[in-house]
Structures are given as structure tokens and as C-alpha cells.
Amino acid sequence: MDDSLDAFVGSSTAMRAVHDTIRRVADTDVDVLILGETGTGKELVARAVHELSRRVSGPFVPVDCGAIPENLLESELFGYERGAFTGADRQRQGLLEAASGGTFFLDEIGDLPLVLQAKLLRVLQERKLRRVGGNSEVPIDVRIVAATSRNLDDMVSDRSFREDLFYRINVVRIDLPPLRERGDDLGLLAEFFAEQCSREMQRPVPAISGAAYSSLRRYHWPGNVRELQNVIRRAIALSEDDVIGVDDLPVSLIAAADAANGNPARGFFDLRSEYVSRFEREYFTSLLKRNTGNVKESANEAKLPRGTLYRLLSAHEIDPGDYRGR
Numbered sequence: 001m002d003d004s005l006d007a008f009v010g011s012s013t014a015m016r017a018v019h020d021t022i023r024r025v026a027d028t029d030v031d032v033l034i035l036g037e038t039g040t041g042k043e044l045v046a047r048a049v050h051e052l053s054r055r056v057s058g059p060f061v062p063v064d065c066g067a068i069p070e071n072l073l074e075s076e077l078f079g080y081e082r083g084a085f086t087g088a089d090r091q092r093q094g095l096l097e098a099a100s101g102g103t104f105f106l107d108e109i110g111d112l113p114l115v116l117q118a119k120l121l122r123v124l125q126e127r128k129l130r131r132v133g134g135n136s137e138v139p140i141d142v143r144i145v146a147a148t149s150r151n152l153d154d155m156v157s158d159r160s161f162r163e164d165l166f167y168r169i170n171v172v173r174i175d176l177p178p179l180r181e182r183g184d185d186l187g188l189l190a191e192f193f194a195e196q197c198s199r200e201m202q203r204p205v206p207a208i209s210g211a212a213y214s215s216l217r218r219y220h221w222p223g224n225v226r227e228l229q230n231v232i233r234r235a236i237a238l239s240e241d242d243v244i245g246v247d248d249l250p251v252s253l254i255a256a257a258d259a260a261n262g263n264p265a266r267g268f269f270d271l272r273s274e275y276v277s278r279f280e281r282e283y284f285t286s287l288l289k290r291n292t293g294n295v296k297e298s299a300n301e302a303k304l305p306r307g308t309l310y311r312l313l314s315a316h317e318i319d320p321g322d323y324r325g326r
Contacts, residue, residue, distance in 0.1 A: 008044065009192045010185030014177040018045070025172045026052035031124070033169050034147035036176030039224030042147040043107060045174055049145055050103040058102025063095050066111035074116055075132050078123075084133025096129055097140055104142045109169070110150035110161060121165045144169060179221040179228060189225060190216060193232040194244070201236060209245045216249075218257035238282055251278065281316045284309075285323075293324035 008015060025032060026049050034042045043062060050060045068076055075084075079094030096104055106112070112120065123129045124144060128137040146169045155161035179186060190208055198205040208216075212235075221227055235248040246254060284298075291297040295313075298320075299306040313320065 009189050010182055012182045012185045021174050022048050029143055030171045031144040031169050032172045034174045037178050037224055038149045039226035040176040041225055046105040046145040055102050059099055060103050061095050061099035062105040064107045066108040070113055078129050078131055080132035081134040099142045100140045104144055106146040108148050109146040110148035117162045117165050124168050179224045189228055190232055193229045197233045197236050204242050206242050206244045209243050211246045212244050215246055215254050215257045219253050284318055288320055288323040293320040295320050
């Protein structure tokens with residue numbers, strides 16, 4: 001596998017098709033549209049396209065259209081001339097211009113306002129732009145890779161996204177499958193993230209118990225690969241041994257996995273009791289670690305009487321001595 005595709009862990013049919021499309025399209029100069037739910041890895045695809053292309057020595061410039069306030073987005077994308085508006089005391093190059101010679105990644109292009117969609121379309125057609133407040137056109141040499149988690153077909157139908165821009169960016173389309181449709185990739189990804197997060201935290205790489213793996217497989221994963229990465233990171237941070245068990249997974253994940261697969265839904269009070277118990281154990285463990293087992297300092301930080309803290313530690317079978325000298 002190409003080095004630039006190493007981040008795409010998995011061997012499912014859907015991901016093999018994604019790999020193949022990236023390889024085929026990367027060294028051409030056509031614009032690419034990446035579609036997929038939040039957390040499926042759209043920016044990873046964009047970076048792989050750039051790194052496998054002839055533009056690899058040029059810049060890769062990403063921008064999230066939904067993260068920049070609408071009143072600032074135009075000047076961020078296209079730049080501005082001195083005096084274009086209050087506070088514009090000098091000429092400034094926009095992100096599109098900064099990407100010249102490389103790849104410009106427009107993430108969440110579905111959030112781009114209609115007025116800027118028209119201006120972007122002209123840039124894509126002419127490969128020239130006009131800075132805010134400017135009269136002359138500036139030539140640019142960029143490859144556009146766009147992505148969105150929204151349904152652009154529906155947006156075109158209701159006229160919230162320009163049809164001509166849609167066809168202009170939709171030259172090559174890459175559809176990223178959600179994690180729930182990637183079969184055995186989940187196990188490979190979980191192990192990959194366990195190794196990655198363990199290195200970051202300088203801890204031994206844990207195994208994943210059969211029961212924990214079963215819960216991971218039954219879960220729907222609305223946050224996709226990014227959510228799985230966060231779940232594994234959390235489990236490693238909280239685990240006290242070299243195995244990730246069910247107790248190291250979020251209660252909400254286990255409950256949702258059970259409910260989605262026909263298992264009887266657990267009642268509110270049952271789940272609340274388990275959640276509170278786990279919260280207390282995690283809280284007191286972190287508290288003692290920070291205070292190296294000193295109960296007096298821990299009680300002061302927690303704003304609890306020392307006797308109350310001792311009783312709670314005893315109820316959870318937590319020995320302060322285990323944290324002294326850490």
C-alpha cells in the first residue's frame with residue numbers, strides 16, 4: 001500500500017474501492033468531491049490525493065466552510081486589498097491564492113453561502129480570482145478537493161446549492177462508507193487506535209476483551225471512525241490493566257449497542273446507578289493520582305470531609321497507598 005494510504009486502515013470491499021479511486025485520480029489534475037458522514041475521514045482522503053499527486057511539493061491548504069463566520073469567509077478565501085473595509089490596513093493574500101501550486105481543500109462546502117458559491121464557480125472556471133476591494137484579477141494554479149457530510153443532491157433540488165457549481169466540483173466523486181458498513185474493519189481500526197494511543201500515552205498496548213469487542217461491533221457509530229478513536233483513547237486512559245474490558249467503555253455506548261440489537265433496554269435508574277458508580281471511581285482514581293495518594297489534599301480538592309472521602313474510597317475498594325510515590 002502507498003505510504004499516503006497507510007492511514008486508511010481496513011480491507012473491506014468499500015475501502016478497497018476508495019483506495020483504488022484515490023490512486024487512479026491522484027496524479028491527474030481533476031477536481032474531486034468527497035462525500036461521507038461526519039468522522040469518516042474526508043480530510044485524510046484529501047491529503048492522500050494531494051500527497052500522491054504531482055502537486056505534492058506544493059501547499060495543502062484546508063479550510064472548513066462551516067467554521068468561519070459568513071462575514072469573514074469571503075476575505076479568508078479570496079483575500080483583500082488595502083482599504084477594502086474598516087481595518088484592512090494592508091493587502092492580504094487569501095487562502096485560495098496561498099494554495100497556488102498545490103491543493104485547496106474545501107471542507108463542508110455545503111455550508112458555503114450562495115453568494116460565495118457564485119464567486120467560487122467563477123474561480124474554478126477561470127482559474128483567476130479578484131480580491132475583496134480589488135479591480136484586477138490574480139491568476140491561480142490550484143487543484144480543488146471539496147468535501148461535505150450534507151446531501152448535495154437534495155440541496156441542489158431545493159436551490160440551497162448551485163447546480164452549476166455542483167457539476168463543476170463533481171468531476172470525480174469518492175463516497176466514504178460509514179463505519180457501521182465496513183464489516184471487519186472495525187476490529188482492525190480498534191487495534192490500530194489502541195497501538196497509536198498507547199504510544200502517545202507511553203503505555204503498554206492493551207488487548208481488547210471479547211465482551212468489549214462484541215459491544216463495539218453492536219454499536220451504530222454515529223460519529224464513525226473519529227468516535228471509535230476517541231472511545232479507544234478514553235478506554236486506555238481509564239483502564240487499570242492491560243485489557244480493555246466492557247467496564248472501560250462508555251455506559252451510553254453499551255446501552256445503545258444493546259438497544260439496537262434487540263436486547264432489553266436497561267431502565268433509567270439502573271443505568272444512572274452504573275454511570276454514577278463509574279464516574280465516582282474514575283474521579284477518585286484521578287484525584288489520588290494528582291495528589292500522589294495524599295487523602296487530606298485530595299479531600300480538600302474535592303471539597304469533601306476527609307471521613308466521607310475515606311468511606312467512598314472504601315466502597316470502591318480504592319487504596320490510597322497504591323498511588324503514593326507515583
